[in-house]
Amino acid sequence: MPNADDGAAEAAAELSSRLASGAVDSLPEGGLEQKLLSASREGRPLRVKLGIDPTAPDIHLGHAVVLGKLREFQDAGHRVVLIIGDYTARVGDPSGRSEQRPMLSEAEIDANAATFQEQALKILDGDPGRLEVRRNSEWLDMPMADLLRLVGTTTAAQLLEREDFAKRMASGQSISILELLYPLLQGYDSVAIDADVELGGTDQKFNLLLGRDIQRAYGRPEQAIMTMPILVGTDGRRKMSKSLRNEIGITDSPQEMYGKTMAVPDEAMAEYRRLLLDPRFGEHERGQNGEVEGRSARDAKRALARDLVAWLHSPEEATAAERHFDRVFVEHQLPEEIEESTFASDGGLVHLPGLIAEAFGVSRSEARRLIDQGGVTLGEKALEAGEHDVPSERADGQVLKVGRRRFRRLRAG
């Protein structure tokens, strides 16, 4: 048997280093390897946990970094336990934030949870043997006695060690008991589902580690933890997040996804590729974005945009998105397909602010400003300041362009 064991040990070592690639932390040292080894000895898959709070309705590329890593675990034969934090979403995790989150209503949480699960399947393997989806309301809606036991596992001092809590303490900001409770609840999730490994962003490190303490307090084996880098948003500076409006959603349309990617600062390109694409497709395109300025940087970004769309949609749609982009933003031509808007003529005139407001969901005042600033084109010509009402004949059949990317073909109704 020693030989077989050696082989297993070697395989576990190899796999653990492969799985840990791209991670910021994989703790404790050798922990993952141990888990892999015991799993293979016991002939069972590891239970790899990720908790997501359904606070925003859509999954974006930031989530995709961690989900992609989970997929690697699945591909290695392990089982992902995705926890929809429908209960913890009511608490609001302050990790990485300087203020409290607002609480969501149950209806919102439910709706978000449903879309979340659906979208996560774009990246995860949905095979029931490889994926288990749970909601933490299943076990967190507990009797007071159980909560007291949970709370008894940890001290305030332990919790206040967490960086953002410490900062807020120091700067005199409030910290609610609810927020302090959050890491405990998350840790209890690990107990409830017998997590072998838990993943998260680097901002989750504290919570993930605390999960180990809580498991220990409940007499369970402690999970290994792995943290993944936080992806920056399209502004290239801050963490990608819906509330900062710098996100690329994994269900964004191909055109949108391509366009948003092209707007990402050059400096962030390499990171997008490294975190999102390399793990899945290898490092074939590496290195080119460093090549001087200008053309090659642009081409590298085009390739990135194409690859992202190909991954989350399809190669065909990636090609189409690029064609659309070239046509509209490089050649400044009209898109191939333009939605129509019919307008009612009032005494032979069309009131454009009203039309624009209705078509694009902006206020009339904003529409007026756009016109006055030369941001609106009707047919070939940009409208002049104050040109708010135009003759119907001039509008009928023409394309109205608002800003760089909003188009409507007008029809007299």
Place this chain on the structure above:
RNA sequence: GGCGGGGUUCCGGAGCGGUCAAACGGGCGCGGCUGUAAACCGCGUGGCUCUGCCUUCGCAGGUUCGAAUCCUGCCCCCGCCA
């Protein structure tokens, strides 16, 4: 429970009886330049039936010809003391 400080437009943050839809910075939008990158320049950034009107400065009242600015009550946040 006591004393003190504070709640302003997306964010930070001025304003402290009229000239305030509210300085300034950030963000964002539009235009220029361009690679829908960066940097840089200009304009804009509550709403509307738009040379004016309406709503907004924690909430509710009040004083005044007139309040974000003064008064009263309430709610919330922060600090010190207990």
